[in-house]
Structures are given as C-alpha cells and as structure tokens.
Amino acid sequence: MTAPAQTTAAPPPTGDFAFDDADFNAIARIAQEEFGLHLVPSKKSLVYSRLSKRLRENAMKDFGSYLRFLESDGGGEERSALLSALTTNVTNFFREQHHFDMLANEVLPPLIQRARAGGRVRLWSSACSSGQEVWSMAATLHKLCPEAASLDIRILATDIDPVILQKAKAARYAERDVAAIPEAMRSAMLTKVAGAAEEVEIRPELRALISFGTLNLISPWPFSGKFDVIFCRNVAIYFDKATQALLWHRFASLLPPGAHLMIGHSERVAGPAETLFASVGVTAYRRNETACPPIPSFPSPAAKAAAPRAATTRRS
Ligand SMILES: C[S@@+](CC[C@H](N)C(=O)[O-])C[C@H]1O[C@@H](n2cnc3c(N)ncnc32)[C@H](O)[C@@H]1O
Incomplete structure (x- = not known):
C-alpha cells in the first residue's frame, strides 16, 4: 500500500511511458x-x-x-x-501482540461462556491480507476453547484482494514466517507440510473456525447479523479522513454495546463515531450504549457510480 501523504514534491517520473x-x-x-x-x-x-x-x-x-x-x-x-x-499486504503473525493479549484475557472469555451456553459469537478480520492476522485470532480462540468448532462461534476473514485472500485460505507459510511465534503456540497452530521441508500449514481444527470472502470496505456490506469483535488494522490509514470516519461509523452500526473494535497502531477512531466508542486499550475500542445514528450518505454518489465496476463481496 502506498505510504501516507507526504508534503515533498516528487520528481517527474521518467521511463517508457508518458505519464502526465x-x-x-x-x-x-x-x-x-x-x-x-x-x-x-x-x-x-x-x-x-x-x-x-x-x-x-x-x-x-x-x-x-x-x-x-x-x-x-x-x-x-x-x-x-x-x-x-x-497497496502493500504487509502483515505478521500476532502483529500488535497487545490485541491478542486483550482477546485472550478480557474479550474472549465472556464470549466463549456465551457460546458454551448456546449463544452465537462472531469475529471479523476485515482486511486480513495473507491470513496471519486471522490465524492468530483463531489460535487465540482455540487455545481457550478447543471445542470452538462445535459451538456457534466463527471468524469471518475478508480482504479486497482476491489473490492475497487465496494465500490466506491456502494457510501455508514458510518456516521463516512463523519462526517468531513461541514454540508452544507454533505447535498448537501448525503442522509440517508433507514433502515440503521449509513449509508449514495451519491445523485443520483452526481452519474449521474461519470463512473467507472478498469484500471492499468502501462498498455496501452484505451482513444481517452483528459482530462481537472486528479487527480493521493497518488499512484505514490509507483512506481519506471522510472515508475513515464513515468506516468507523459503519463498524459501530455492526457492533452491539460491549463489542470490540481493534484498529492499527497509527489509526484512531475520529469523527461522529468517536462518541459511540470507549477507548479501552492501545488502539482498542469498546462499543458503548449510545444508539448509532443513521449512516449519513452511504454509498457516496461516487461509490454508487462506481458500484457496478467495484469489487463486490463474494464468498470464496
Ligand atoms: C497492510 S495490510 C494489513 C493486514 C492486517 N490487517 C495487519 O494489520 O497485519 C492491508 C490490507 O488491506 C487490504 N485493503 C486495501 N484496501 C482495501 C479495501 N478498500 N477493502 C478491504 N481491504 C482493503 C489490502 O489488500 C491488504 O491486504
């Protein structure tokens, strides 16, 4: 992904094609x-x-x-x-570890209790890139609740880029990509790939918890139900302020009171949605009791005009 706005003027491009x-x-x-x-x-x-x-x-x-x-x-x-x-798809297992500590220590225990009592629990990794974020969520959940796949507790993983999403879904990584994961967690998450010395893959019990789909965060979303946890990390920073504000507002509309939103290290919930969240940790927010006002103008006229051509939501 391109770096955020800079003020220095760039030199004119040189090369094979004219570009004015x-x-x-x-x-x-x-x-x-x-x-x-x-x-x-x-x-x-x-x-x-x-x-x-x-x-x-x-x-x-x-x-x-x-x-x-x-x-x-x-x-x-x-x-x-x-x-x-x-754009860039840079990501890592357990990136911004504090979110996974918070999941394990505060957020998941009551949700698991609800699922064990027969309730529904939904988590969403909304710009999952090549999957390291969502597999880290699944591993954190599975460690606390090994029977999660038999309960109504699921994680949705989406990204706009169908190519990177295929990599997430394939769930195969080079040994060097997982080297920093502590040994106990690594063996709980991963198995060797037969015939590929340098590769590991995510265990089937974790795969059973996830569904994947392509989704453009600035298109209409297809959800009818709510989420208990949304991860939207290191993508909103590249949107303009108005798009960011709209995104936080739309997330708020999908989160019931008490549900959590985790965002990237250089992002901040701002705009009208600020009053709908309490800050509960480093780039971690909890939805408060305030009713969500109607979402102003979504899709915007520009997005509407682009809609037939835009990447749409599709389960893969
Ligand atoms: C830097 S990665 C972040 C991955 C992960 N969330 C993390 O923090 O490690 C940004 C991801 O956002 C995705 N992305 C960019 N624009 C998007 C959009 N409009 N809707 C959904 N995903 C988008 C990119 O394809 C890329 O995989």
Whole structure:
C-alpha cells in the first residue's frame, strides 16, 4: 500500500511511458472511488513505477489505453491488480501482540461462556491480507476453547484482494514466517507440510473456525447479523479522513454495546463515531450504549457510480 501523504514534491517520473498529471488524476480518481485509496500528487513517481509494470504485462502502449481498459466492462480483474500494485499486504503473525493479549484475557472469555451456553459469537478480520492476522485470532480462540468448532462461534476473514485472500485460505507459510511465534503456540497452530521441508500449514481444527470472502470496505456490506469483535488494522490509514470516519461509523452500526473494535497502531477512531466508542486499550475500542445514528450518505454518489465496476463481496 502506498505510504501516507507526504508534503515533498516528487520528481517527474521518467521511463517508457508518458505519464502526465491528467493520467495521475485519472488513476487517483479510480483508486479513490473504487477502493477508498487516497493518492496524493507526491506519489506520482511511485504510481508510475508500480503501474508501468501493469502496462507492460497487459501489452498496453500508453496510459490512455490502460485507463480505457481499466474502465471497460472487461477491466474488473485488472482493477484488482491495480489495487494490489498500489497497496502493500504487509502483515505478521500476532502483529500488535497487545490485541491478542486483550482477546485472550478480557474479550474472549465472556464470549466463549456465551457460546458454551448456546449463544452465537462472531469475529471479523476485515482486511486480513495473507491470513496471519486471522490465524492468530483463531489460535487465540482455540487455545481457550478447543471445542470452538462445535459451538456457534466463527471468524469471518475478508480482504479486497482476491489473490492475497487465496494465500490466506491456502494457510501455508514458510518456516521463516512463523519462526517468531513461541514454540508452544507454533505447535498448537501448525503442522509440517508433507514433502515440503521449509513449509508449514495451519491445523485443520483452526481452519474449521474461519470463512473467507472478498469484500471492499468502501462498498455496501452484505451482513444481517452483528459482530462481537472486528479487527480493521493497518488499512484505514490509507483512506481519506471522510472515508475513515464513515468506516468507523459503519463498524459501530455492526457492533452491539460491549463489542470490540481493534484498529492499527497509527489509526484512531475520529469523527461522529468517536462518541459511540470507549477507548479501552492501545488502539482498542469498546462499543458503548449510545444508539448509532443513521449512516449519513452511504454509498457516496461516487461509490454508487462506481458500484457496478467495484469489487463486490463474494464468498470464496
Ligand atoms: C497492510 S495490510 C494489513 C493486514 C492486517 N490487517 C495487519 O494489520 O497485519 C492491508 C490490507 O488491506 C487490504 N485493503 C486495501 N484496501 C482495501 C479495501 N478498500 N477493502 C478491504 N481491504 C482493503 C489490502 O489488500 C491488504 O491486504
């Protein structure tokens, strides 16, 4: 994902393709309308270098042709590839460990009690990237509640990028990616992959807890039920302030009083939703009793216009 806004002017891009301000603005508009990404002009060189590879791969002669392709009915896959090119999927097992400590010590115990009494419990990793976040959630849950799969307790894992989501779902990782997980947790989460010396995979008892789906956080969502815990970490920072405020508000509408929202280390709940949450730890929030006001204007006119072309929610 592109780095947050900087104030320094970027040097003009040089390379195989002409790329003027109009091209940059057209890319920035698509990124904003379809994915909520906020590309500032100082990112022009970075956008050029990431996208010139896409032009080559698609045998496009210039940015004008690429933009026409992107906006055509057949451009859906390429719009996903555009997002992947402009974003990063950086993640890690037990990243921001304090959220997993809080899950284990405060958040999950009463939820497990409810599930054991026959109740429904739902958790959501809403920008799960290649899966390390959601498998860390599942491992934390499974450690406290080994019978979780037999109860009505499930975790939804979504990301806008179908390619990275396939990796999450495949649940296979290189040994070096799991080396930092403490040994006891590692053996509870992972098994060796037969015939692949350097690879491990997530145990089936953890896999049984998760369903995966593609979902664009700035599109309409398909949920009818509420969530008890939402993780939305290290993605909102790349949205503009208005999109962030709307996102917190929409999360609040899905969280009943007492439910939790965990966000990334450089993010902060702000805007109208601030009054709907209590801060209960480092980038951890609990939904309070205040009724959620109606969500102002969602989808926005721009998102509505983009809706037929935007990545939609699809279970995979
Ligand atoms: C930096 S990773 C964060 C992964 C994980 N949540 C963590 O904190 O380690 C950001 C993820 O957000 C996803 N993403 C970007 N824009 C999105 C959008 N509009 N809707 C849903 N996911 C999005 C990207 O595909 C990427 O996998």
